[in-house]
Amino acid sequence: MAEQELLAVDWGTSNRRIFDIGADGVRQRSDDQGILATEDFAAAIDALVLEAAGRPLLLAGMIGSNRGWVEAPYVPAPAGLADLAQAVARPRAGVMLVPGVLDAARPDVMRGEEVQLLGALATGAIGEGLVCHPGTHSKWAEIEDGAIARFRTVMTGDIFAALKRQSILSDLLAHAVDDDVAFAAGVDHALANADLTAELFTVRARVLTGATVETAAASYISGLLIGSDVRIGLGRLRADVVPLIGDPALCRQFAMALERAGRQTIVIDGADAFVAGARALAARL
Amino acid sequence: MAEQELLAVDWGTSNRRIFDIGADGVRQRSDDQGILATEDFAAAIDALVLEAAGRPLLLAGMIGSNRGWVEAPYVPAPAGLADLAQAVARPRAGVMLVPGVLDAARPDVMRGEEVQLLGALATGAIGEGLVCHPGTHSKWAEIEDGAIARFRTVMTGDIFAALKRQSILSDLLAHAVDDDVAFAAGVDHALANADLTAELFTVRARVLTGATVETAAASYISGLLIGSDVRIGLGRLRADVVPLIGDPALCRQFAMALERAGRQTIVIDGADAFVAGARALAARL
Incomplete structure (x- = not known):
């Protein structure tokens, strides 16, 4: 047919x-x-x-x-x-x-x-199992019996864009997210700590004190937000392998974060x- | 003199x-x-x-x-x-x-x-002890030996303003924060759960499903952000009484949140x- x-x-x-x-x-x-x-x-x-x-x-x-x-x-x-x-x-x-x-x-x-x-x-x-669709509003869905059984949305991309548009972090967020080391440090912090709205401000303090170079700040912030997304999305679920579906570039960022959380990933073009x-x-x- | x-x-x-x-x-x-x-x-x-x-x-x-x-x-x-x-x-x-x-x-x-x-x-x-200065960037400071010993900033007001300016929540945030019951529900959620960037999105879903009236959404969102602020600011500190210094109206909101966290407060005009x-x-x- x-x-x-x-x-x-x-x-x-x-x-x-x-x-x-x-x-x-x-x-x-x-x-x-x-x-x-x-x-x-x-x-x-x-x-x-x-x-x-x-x-x-x-x-x-x-x-x-x-x-x-x-x-x-x-x-x-x-x-x-x-x-x-x-x-x-x-x-x-x-x-x-x-x-x-x-x-x-x-x-x-x-x-x-x-x-x-x-x-x-x-x-x-x-x-079957957990699957992640990263995006302006990331979705973490659990597939059971051929159906979307339950899911959760995290506002990661929307919040990143809003902070970039106008906030104390705007200037720093004008830089590209291209520093994998800083991104990983942000992810690691967010996986281990539930203090996003405070840790975001330390980025400004880090730049002021020279602890972080200005060009790495956006990557650290992206890592914090995506790391929080992954921490919330995984919750208490086991999910040794998490498929990512969506924009391939964004999926790669989430894959880095999930790998730091000890998960394997596969990326499927949305x-x-x-x-x-x-x-x-x-x-x- | x-x-x-x-x-x-x-x-x-x-x-x-x-x-x-x-x-x-x-x-x-x-x-x-x-x-x-x-x-x-x-x-x-x-x-x-x-x-x-x-x-x-x-x-x-x-x-x-x-x-x-x-x-x-x-x-x-x-x-x-x-x-x-x-x-x-x-x-x-x-x-x-x-x-x-x-x-x-x-x-x-x-x-x-x-x-x-x-x-x-x-x-x-x-x-001596913990003191909170609510604001665009809230400060939680510990006073020891007559000095500011250490402190932490939470970006609550800045994030609220950024979400209000442009995000999926903008329309809802055009309403006033004036519903104490919805505010308290947001605070309670944020004190007990470390999932702010996900819970924020549920507000849209709550309004779509009729679980929350549109006019109460901004109060719930404010409660979520201030409740997160209080959860992070208190951390593991004992602080039975927390003085609040700053804008009296904003201090009253933080006082409500701190009281739901089992703390007493006093408000000092900034x-x-x-x-x-x-x-x-x-x-x-």
């Missing part, structure tokens, strides 16, 4: 990625037309329907949120592919809007990552996982 | 407070001419010297930092009034620039709070403490 052909969009807050999934392969492009930049959702959807040229159009991510085009209500965890497929909204013929997932116990929510997580599961790239998830969902619709 | 008359300025990053300390009492005013807004330090100092009219002019806070007028190097902790007085810089006749304090072991730094802390100590408003510290320093010069 030939694999399903479709046009699939991972439509986030700031950006979107469009995947043209054809018989001859996948063509991918990105733009900055995230939901906050989209003024006319109807027109944007029209253009995508035209591009789909009769194939199904599958939309995932914040486009289905209460700030997006049409709201596709959350599916409660545990949520597998069948649960998502059953709850897909069809606001218009040929257009499928993927719902997000709700962990009511926490509570916590995700929109978009569920396609990648269940896509990686469908292809066998990941199995784009591949999204395509696999979109295909698996479309096949069930 | 008549008390020292002087003009004293608590000159911060965004604002400054000017205290005209005369024989007949203290007149106080504030403006937004913090060091980042001051284009011509020489002219600003000239105006203050004129206003001092022959009395000493004492400047404390970020004005003595490497971003201010002239740098007054940090005095290492332990630092008492005599240490500060000895290290006061005199860039110009009649003008005294108070140095900040460095805790080299942490490392950590303060500029401006030391005048309030040692002022409150000089008047007997506080004694303006009174600053005047006492400025007087005590001037008397030693």
Whole structure:
């Protein structure tokens, strides 16, 4: 049986990625037309329907949120592919809007990552257990019985960006995160200590006293935030091997942090996982 | 002996407070001419010297930092009034620039709070032990043998402002922090759990699921940040009674959080403490 052909969009807050999934392969492009930049959702959807040229159009991510085009209500965890497929909204013929997932116990929510997580599961790239999706809002999900059983979000990227934009650390955060030694020191501190909002300030003191060179400060801060993320995400879970799904560069940073926490990692490109998830969902619709 | 008359300025990053300390009492005013807004330090100092009219002019806070007028190097902790007085810089006749304090072991730094802390100590408003100065950068200092022995900064106010300016929580943080029940719930969570960067995101999920009303979210977030501040600031210290020095409204929030941590508090107005510290320093010069 030939694999399903479709046009699939991972439509986030700031950006979107469009995947043209054809018989001859996948063509991918990105733009900055995230939901906050989209003024006319109807027109944007029209253009995508035209591009789909009769194939199904599958939309995932914040486009289905209460700030997006049409709201596709959350599916409660545990949520597998069948649960998502059953709850897909069809606001218009040929257009499928993927719902997000709700962990009511926490509570916590995700929109978009569920396609990648269940896509990686469908292809066998990941199995049961803990999986991490780093990002503006990192997700740590536990996969059980073929479904997202529970998950937790950590605001790492959002907080890093907010501190960089305007705070006592802004000047230091103008430097690149490219010093692996300083990054590792930040990770190690954050894995062993639960004092993030205090330790962040010591970075300024370290630079003032010459204990840290200014160009290493952003790497140490990134290490502190990602190390805290990993400490919280791992919690008391065993998870000897933790798969990372998402942007490969960001996954590599999280992999360094997880390795310092004594875990092995594998990195799965989020784009591949999204395509696999979109295909698996479309096949069930 | 008549008390020292002087003009004293608590000159911060965004604002400054000017205290005209005369024989007949203290007149106080504030403006937004913090060091980042001051284009011509020489002219600003000239105006203050004129206003001092022959009395000493004492400047404390970020004005003595490497971003201010002239740098007054940090005095290492332990630092008492005599240490500060000895290290006061005199860039110009009649003008005294108070140095900040460095805790080299942490490392950590303060500029401006030391005048309030040692002022409150000089008047007997506080004694030995732990004292908290809430603010954009909260300070938790331990007073021993009449000196600031060690201290720790927590970036609570700075992080709150950065999240409010632009983050997934911005909309929620546009509401006032005025719900004591939600604030207390945030404090309780943060005192018992070291997962701030994750718990912050649950606030969005709570509002989406209706578990929290939107107008209570900012109070819960404030409780989470101040509760974390208190958890870190108390550390393993006993401190049955914790004095709070600073802005009275902010001190009241920290007092609520400390009381939930089983501590008693007293609140000392930061303006009174600053005047006492400025007087005590001037008397030693």
